[in-house]
Amino acid sequence: MGDRLVVLYNDHLPYNRERIESLARTVYATEEELPALLPGADTLLAWWPLSPAVAASWPDDPAKAPRWVHVAAAGVDPYLFPALTGNPDVVLTNSRGVYDQPIAEYVLGLILSLAKDFPGMWDHQRGRQWRPRDSERIGGRTVLVWGTGSIGRAVARLLRAVGMRVSGAGRTPRDDDPDFGTVHGPATLRTGLGEADYVVLAAPLTPATRGMVDASVLAAMKPGARLVNVGRGQLVDEPALVDALSGGRLAGAALDVFAQEPLPAASPLWELPGVIVSPHTAGEVVHWRHDLAELFLDNLLRRAEGRPLRNVVDKEQGYVR
Structure with missing residues (x-):
């Protein structure tokens, strides 16, 4: 079992969470629970990607910040705050390709x-x-x-x-x-x-x-x-x-x-x-959450095996080069 993974969610959880849980000690957090659960976590899966809670809950101590943040969306603008982008030890990935x-x-x-x-x-x-x-x-x-x-x-x-x-x-x-x-x-x-x-x-x-x-x-x-x-x-x-x-x-x-x-x-x-x-639904098609979850799982496996992660975001530019 790997390091602790926090999954930020809103009204639903990743469909493949049993496989995710087999690779990491997984805890699930609402926006209200995130401030107590994020410090000390190794990985954050922002399954609820548009939430402002990550910036508000980010640990003051850089040593307690997650080392990897994966965003279940293509856009990562809510995560381009100085404490994250300025920490060279934090890797940010997104869901480029799914949409x-x-x-x-x-x-x-x-x-x-x-x-x-x-x-x-x-x-x-x-x-x-x-x-x-x-x-x-x-x-x-x-x-x-x-x-x-x-x-x-x-x-x-x-x-x-x-x-x-x-x-x-x-x-x-x-x-x-x-x-x-x-x-x-x-x-x-x-x-x-x-x-x-x-x-x-x-x-x-x-x-x-x-x-x-x-x-x-x-x-x-x-x-x-x-x-x-x-x-x-x-x-x-x-x-x-x-x-x-x-x-x-x-x-x-x-x-x-x-x-x-x-x-x-x-x-x-x-x-x-x-x-x-239209209500921000251009990328939401049948099985889109399935594809998001599979992309994260693939990256989780890559990390466990020491292979390069997919979709690493250039934190200065705000997108995957």
């Missing part, structure tokens, strides 16, 4: 819904109204995928497969990327924004990306373009987005993530025309 194809399929579905106005069609159906109208094609339309990690790449590959013209936006510009072709860096970002019919946000939330889609970025987008956000809500200045949508500069948006979740009932995003709201 790639599900989110890519979700983005394609959102783009189709916007282009074909499926929400309007469903409204007419509920009203028993027969209203034929033209819809838009997506083939040949231009997409800028902002975020060139594994999720952004899966999005790019799928959108290319249905005939869309795709480019990327990231920190390092290049013209020969296998998935994006052209990747716009900061110097040419405005050009990419001005050409895109759809801008898809798939970037991680880091100090460098927080609020990156502000009023100036929205103004640089092509008039009549649409925004799709499957990254993090805090990437976007929501009041500026509401202004761009209300004023008609943007034709619409499909938003799966928000600055505050659940999205408050008073938010104008609920009722703005051309806006699709």
Whole structure:
């Protein structure tokens, strides 16, 4: 039996916990229990990944901090606090890869819904109204995928497969990327924004990306373009987005993530025309928790056998390189 593992959970536990328990002395902690159970633990599995409890419960004594933290999500922004990132003895891993194809399929579905106005069609159906109208094609339309990690790449590959013209936006510009072709860096970002019919946000939330889609970025987008956000809500200045949508500069948006979740009932995003709201579910498909649990188990076995861990996060950058 290995060192102590603490599993932070909310309303459910990992399905394969018997196998996990065979490899580590496992204890389960709610947010309220975590401050008492985290100090002295060797490993933390953040099965409830969006909880702020880890930062609040992190031991003051670095010697009592976990040596490995695994996050059951792709984004690790709640774990980029100084006591963790500044401790060189702490390894942070995430669940990169589990969400790639599900989110890519979700983005394609959102783009189709916007282009074909499926929400309007469903409204007419509920009203028993027969209203034929033209819809838009997506083939040949231009997409800028902002975020060139594994999720952004899966999005790019799928959108290319249905005939869309795709480019990327990231920190390092290049013209020969296998998935994006052209990747716009900061110097040419405005050009990419001005050409895109759809801008898809798939970037991680880091100090460098927080609020990156502000009023100036929205103004640089092509008039009549649409925004799709499957990254993090805090990437976007929501009041500026509401202004761009209300004023008609943007034709619409499909938003799966928000600055505050659940999205408050008073938010104008609920009722703005051309806006699709979904409750942070782009990556949640049948058996997604199974895949999350299996990835952690594989890393737990790797650690027990002294092999390199998968998905080690660069704590300075906030994502897996």
